[in-house]
Amino acid sequence: MINSIANFAIHKPIIGPQIGARESNTTTPREAAGEELLDAFSQAVVGAAEKVGPAVVNITVSRTARVRTRQGAIAPFEVTGNGSGLIIAPDGYILTNSHVAHDANRTEITLADGRSFPAQLVGDDPSTDLAVARISAIGLPTAQLGDSDSLKVGQLVIAIGNPYGFEFTVTTGVVSALGRSLRAQSGRLIENVIQTDAALNPGNSGGPLVDSRGRVVGINTAIIQGAQGICFAIPINTALWVVGMLIKEGKVTRGYLGISGHQRTIHASVVRYYRLPSNKGVAVVELEAGGPAQRAGLLRGDTVIAMDGSTVSSVDDMHRFLTRAPVGQPIRIRVLRGTEIVDFDVIPSTAPDAA
Numbered sequence: 001m002i003n004s005i006a007n008f009a010i011h012k013p014i015i016g017p018q019i020g021a022r023e024s025n026t027t028t029p030r031e032a033a034g035e036e037l038l039d040a041f042s043q044a045v046v047g048a049a050e051k052v053g054p055a056v057v058n059i060t061v062s063r064t065a066r067v068r069t070r071q072g073a074i075a076p077f078e079v080t081g082n083g084s085g086l087i088i089a090p091d092g093y094i095l096t097n098s099h100v101a102h103d104a105n106r107t108e109i110t111l112a113d114g115r116s117f118p119a120q121l122v123g124d125d126p127s128t129d130l131a132v133a134r135i136s137a138i139g140l141p142t143a144q145l146g147d148s149d150s151l152k153v154g155q156l157v158i159a160i161g162n163p164y165g166f167e168f169t170v171t172t173g174v175v176s177a178l179g180r181s182l183r184a185q186s187g188r189l190i191e192n193v194i195q196t197d198a199a200l201n202p203g204n205s206g207g208p209l210v211d212s213r214g215r216v217v218g219i220n221t222a223i224i225q226g227a228q229g230i231c232f233a234i235p236i237n238t239a240l241w242v243v244g245m246l247i248k249e250g251k252v253t254r255g256y257l258g259i260s261g262h263q264r265t266i267h268a269s270v271v272r273y274y275r276l277p278s279n280k281g282v283a284v285v286e287l288e289a290g291g292p293a294q295r296a297g298l299l300r301g302d303t304v305i306a307m308d309g310s311t312v313s314s315v316d317d318m319h320r321f322l323t324r325a326p327v328g329q330p331i332r333i334r335v336l337r338g339t340e341i342v343d344f345d346v347i348p349s350t351a352p353d354a355a
Contacts, residue, residue: 041156044212048158049170051214054112054141055087056207058162059096059119059133061104078105084161084207085109085133086216087142088243092117092135095243096206097221098124099185101131109135112168123246127188127254127323129221130239131206132246143208146215148235151175151194159198159220159231161207173198173229181316182222182232188323189316190234194218197229209233255322255331255348258291259284263314264303270339280313281305281336296346298335305341306334322348 062080083100087093094109101107107119117135124131155175163169177195184190196209200223209218218233245252264283271279281303287294304312307321308331325331330345 123250161204163201258288260286
């Protein structure tokens with residue numbers, strides 16, 4: 001190895017000027033094309049970061065935790081954490097994740113210009129992992145919101161946030177998949193989640209996912225621990241619906257039937273006889289005494305197969321329907337009772353987690 005290096009050093013002055021002359025005077029078409037592509041990519045990322053960056057905030061929260069002492073007593077102590085958020089209105093409304101803002105004793109918002117403000121929680125919705133906070137400030141910069149329904153797999157996206165407290169960090173990636181489902185802390189299913197490989201870390205939660213034109217298409221929410229490049233964001237179209245309810249009412253009101261159930265496979269002969277669109281339904285295991293479903297006449301052992309004409313194949317289908325169903329207005333529930341199909345008019349009440 002030493003001899004090879006020595007030989008290369010001896011011959012380098014002979015070929016060096018020729019190589020240097022070629023590199024300084026000529027650029028191949030392939031190299032030029034590569035430089036142009038890199039410039040276009042860089043310009044897109046820089047432009048998006050400049051548009052959205054001023055509207056991204058750092059969120060610091062403190063919570064009370066409890067630990068058992070050596071003497072067996074339970075002692076409270078304060079823990080702090082960080083997240084990200086997005087200014088959605090110039091008068092101080094900020095969108096973030098529920099798991100960032102929920103149950104915080106104190107919340108402080110730091111703007112991109114360095115100013116800090118105490119924040120009050122307007123409302124949060126653990127079922128979509130979204131929350132809205134507000135600070136006493138006006139004339140704040142906001143970001144342009146996009147249309148998450150128009151996203152394409154492979155599309156460039158940019159994540160902006162504060163991972164591990166490193167403020168206003170920008171990472172890039174692509175939309176890896178669309179239409180994913182993510183289980184919220186409440187147990188409900190979050191639909192149409194965006195999967196991306198843009199690098200996310202603790203502290204990115206609540207920050208925006210942005211397209212190449214600087215339009216916010218999602219709110220970064222979760223990663224899979226131990227995996228590389230598998231990250232998730234709540235679609236901005238979902239966030240807009242939730243934000244409206246949080247600002248207006250401080251909570252998201254969902255319909256409640258008072259049913260506990262699980263997925264059940266329907267016998268093939270029954271599926272063929274009734275020409276059912278699915279061979280699955282939701283078996284009613286328990287009914288809340290005096291709840292909407294029991295009052296309407298549903299019984300244990302019934303199998304729910306449709307709600308207002310929408311096929312029900314799983315508990316998640318029911319949750320999805322009840323998220324949008326108006327409380328207090330009757331819905332038609334179709335069940336399979338034995339081998340007979342029976343319809344009931346049920347009036348959903350307010351879900352206990354929204355009461």
